Amino acid sequence: MADTATDALPSWTTLRRQRLAGIALMCAALMCFSCLDATAKWVNRSVDPLVTVWARYMSAFLLTAVVLNPWTQPRLLRTRRPTLQIIRSVLLLLSTLCNFVALQYLQLVQATSILFSTPLLVTLLAGPILGEYVGVKRLAAIGIGFIGILVITRPGLGAPHPALLLSLAGAVAYAFYGITTRMLAAHDSTATTTFYSGVAGIVLMTPLLPWIWTTPASPLTWLLLAMTGVFAGIGHWLLVLAHARAPAAILSAFIYTQIVWMLALGYVLFGDWPDPWTFAGSGIVIASGLYLLYRERVRPAAATSVDHVPEQDETMTKTEILMPGPMMPSVIEALERDFILHRLWEHADREAFLRETGPRIRGLAASTVAGRTDAAFIGRLPNLEIIASLGVGYDNVDVAEAARRGIVVTNTPDVLNAEVADLTIGLLIATLRQIPQSERYLRAGRWLEAPFPLSPTLRERTVGIVGLGRIGKAIAKRLEGFDVEIAYHGRSRQEDVAYAYHDTLVGLAQACDVLIVIAPGGAGTRHMIDAEVLKALGPNGVLINVARGSIVDEQALIEALRSGTIPSAGLDVFEDEPRVPQELIDMDHVVLVPHIGSASVHTRRAMGQLVVDNLIAWFAGKGPLTPVPETPWPAPERRATAG
Numbered sequence: 001m002a003d004t005a006t007d008a009l010p011s012w013t014t015l016r017r018q019r020l021a022g023i024a025l026m027c028a029a030l031m032c033f034s035c036l037d038a039t040a041k042w043v044n045r046s047v048d049p050l051v052t053v054w055a056r057y058m059s060a061f062l063l064t065a066v067v068l069n070p071w072t073q074p075r076l077l078r079t080r081r082p083t084l085q086i087i088r089s090v091l092l093l094l095s096t097l098c099n100f101v102a103l104q105y106l107q108l109v110q111a112t113s114i115l116f117s118t119p120l121l122v123t124l125l126a127g128p129i130l131g132e133y134v135g136v137k138r139l140a141a142i143g144i145g146f147i148g149i150l151v152i153t154r155p156g157l158g159a160p161h162p163a164l165l166l167s168l169a170g171a172v173a174y175a176f177y178g179i180t181t182r183m184l185a186a187h188d189s190t191a192t193t194t195f196y197s198g199v200a201g202i203v204l205m206t207p208l209l210p211w212i213w214t215t216p217a218s219p220l221t222w223l224l225l226a227m228t229g230v231f232a233g234i235g236h237w238l239l240v241l242a243h244a245r246a247p248a249a250i251l252s253a254f255i256y257t258q259i260v261w262m263l264a265l266g267y268v269l270f271g272d273w274p275d276p277w278t279f280a281g282s283g284i285v286i287a288s289g290l291y292l293l294y295r296e297r298v299r300p301a302a303a304t305s306v307d308h309v310p311e312q313d314e315t316m317t318k319t320e321i322l323m324p325g326p327m328m329p330s331v332i333e334a335l336e337r338d339f340i341l342h343r344l345w346e347h348a349d350r351e352a353f354l355r356e357t358g359p360r361i362r363g364l365a366a367s368t369v370a371g372r373t374d375a376a377f378i379g380r381l382p383n384l385e386i387i388a389s390l391g392v393g394y395d396n397v398d399v400a401e402a403a404r405r406g407i408v409v410t411n412t413p414d415v416l417n418a419e420v421a422d423l424t425i426g427l428l429i430a431t432l433r434q435i436p437q438s439e440r441y442l443r444a445g446r447w448l449e450a451p452f453p454l455s456p457t458l459r460e461r462t463v464g465i466v467g468l469g470r471i472g473k474a475i476a477k478r479l480e481g482f483d484v485e486i487a488y489h490g491r492s493r494q495e496d497v498a499y500a501y502h503d504t505l506v507g508l509a510q511a512c513d514v515l516i517v518i519a520p521g522g523a524g525t526r527h528m529i530d531a532e533v534l535k536a537l538g539p540n541g542v543l544i545n546v547a548r549g550s551i552v553d554e555q556a557l558i559e560a561l562r563s564g565t566i567p568s569a570g571l572d573v574f575e576d577e578p579r580v581p582q583e584l585i586d587m588d589h590v591v592l593v594p595h596i597g598s599a600s601v602h603t604r605r606a607m608g609q610l611v612v613d614n615l616i617a618w619f620a621g622k623g624p625l626t627p628v629p630e631t632p633w634p635a636p637e638r639r640a641t642a643g
Helices: 012-043 049-068 082-102 108-115 118-130 136-153 162-184 190-197 199-212 219-243 248-270 276-302 329-338 350-360 375-379 399-404 417-432 435-443 470-480 505-511 531-537 554-563 601-619
Strands: 319-323 339-343 361-366 386-389 408-410 462-466 485-489 514-517 542-545 568-571 590-592
Touching: 012 049, 012 082, 012 219, 012 248, 049 082, 049 190, 049 199, 049 219, 082 162, 082 190, 082 199, 190 199, 319 329, 319 350, 329 339, 329 601, 339 361, 350 361, 361 601, 375 399, 386 601, 399 408, 408 601, 417 435, 417 470, 417 514, 417 542, 417 568, 417 590, 417 601, 462 470, 462 505, 470 485, 485 505, 505 531, 531 542, 531 554, 554 568
Parallel strands: 319 339, 319 361, 361 386, 386 408, 462 485, 462 514, 514 542, 542 568, 568 590
Antiparallel strands: none
C-alpha cells in the first residue's frame, strides 16, 4: 500500500521545475545588477558619481512607490525597528557610494570580484552579531577567500589604486547591510523593508544636489540615469521571486554567474579585459564562496537524522516560522530567539505575502484566534513540516490533510487541565446560583427594593460528564469535594474509574441534572448535544459547555432555553466565535463567558511555551513532544523498527 503521508507532497518533477524557474530568475536578477553597475560606470564618464547615486535611489523610490502604492497601504510605512531600518538604509547608501565612485577607475570585473567577498564577510560577522558561529573549516575558507582579494588588489606590488580599497569598503558596508536585512526579517515584511531601503539615499543625497549637480549632456544620459533605479528595482523584485521558488542554498551558488555578465559588459561597452591576477583572485574568491555554500547545504542534510547532534561551532541557519494570529508576547519573543518569525496578521495583502514567503515556511504556530488551518491554507506552504497548535483541542487544524502531506501536528495537553477544570466548576456554580444575575441586580439598585430571588443549588444533584479525558477527570476530582453523584459517557467504559458509565448520551442526560460537555471537537462530535439530548436532560437540568461550540446544536439549545425544556446553561464556547447569537445574549437566565477556559496568564504562558518547545524539538531533530494521535509520528520509515 502506498504511504499516504507523501501522496500530496510536490513531485520531484514539480520541485525541479520550480527550482529551475528560481535559478532562471536569479540569473536574470544578477543580469539586472550587472546592467546597473555598467550603466553607472557609463554615466559617470560625464556626470558626477554622486548625482548617479541620487538618481539611482530617486528612480528606484518612484518605481517602488508606483508598484507598492504605500499611500493606500499605510501598514507598509509602519516598522517595528525604525532605528535598524535607518541603519540598514545608510549602509546600503555607503555601499552604493563606494561602488559607484570606484567604478570610475576599476574594471567591472575587478569591482564585482571584490564585491564577491560579501558572503565571506557575512559568514564571519554572523557569529558576533547573530550568534551564528562557524567552524574551523569555514574560517579557513574565509581566510583563503581574503587571499583572493589580496591577489586582486596586490598590495605588495606597489600601492594599490585607492579605488580598490574603496570597493572593498563598499563590500564591508554591504556585508553589514546583509546582516541587518536578516535581523529585520523577523520583524518587518519584505515590502516594508524594500520601501525603507532607499530612504537614506534620498534624504541624505537630495540636499547635496545644488553643490554636486551636473546636467546630463544628452537625452540618452538622462535615460540611463533613470535606468539605474529601474535596474535596481527590477533586480531586487526578481530576487524575491527567485527565493519564493527555490531554497537560498541553491540560489546562492549562482551569485557567481554575475562574473560572466560583468566580463561581457566590460568588454563590449568599455573594451576591458581582466589581467591574469584579477582572473586568479576572482577564482580564489569564487571557490571559497562555493565551498561555504557547499558546507551550508550538507549541514542540514546531515541534521535530518534524529540521532544527529550538531557540533557547537556549526552554523545554525534560522528556520522560518509563520504565526497566522497573535499569541502572547512571551511566545513571540521566544520564537524570535530561535527562528525567523513571520506575523501573518500584520500583512495587509496576505495573498501576496503567502506567495512570496509561503515556500520558505517550515513551521506553523497556530491557534483558534487565527481561524482554521484548512487544506487550502496548508497547501500554500509547500515545505511545511510541523503545525504547533495552541490548545488541547485542535479541530481548528485539518489533521487529515496534514497527515496526508506528512506534516506533524502537535497540541498543548495537560498544562491547561487544572485551569479549565477550575473554570468549569466556577461556571457551574455561577449558573446554578445565578451569580452574574445577582450582581447585575445589585448594581441596578434593585436590592433596595427587594431581596434577590432564591436560586437553585448544586446540592443533591447528579453531574454527568461528556468526555472523561484528562480534563474531564480533573473536573470530576473537583466535583468529588461537593459531595455530588458523578456519571460519564464516552466511547467506552474506563475500567479504572468508579463513576457510573452510560453507553448512550441520551441515557446519561436522563440520569443526571447537570450535563458538562468536555469532549473533543471535530466532525465526529458535531451537534452531538441536540434537541433529543436536551429534552432528556429535562426541566431541572443545566448544560455546561467548556469544550467546543460545534458540539452543541446552538439553535436547538436556544429553543430549549426559550421553551423551558431546560432552565439554564453556562457557556464558555460557541459555534461561530467570537460571534454569539443575539438570542443567547438577550436571555437573562444564561451565563455566557468569552472562551476563557484556559485564559489565565500562568496557563497561557505554559501553553505558549509548549508550542515553542515543540517547534524547537522538531527542528533540533528530536521529534515532536506532544503529537496528536492522527499525526504521522513516528515517521513511516521508523514505525517498522519501533519497539
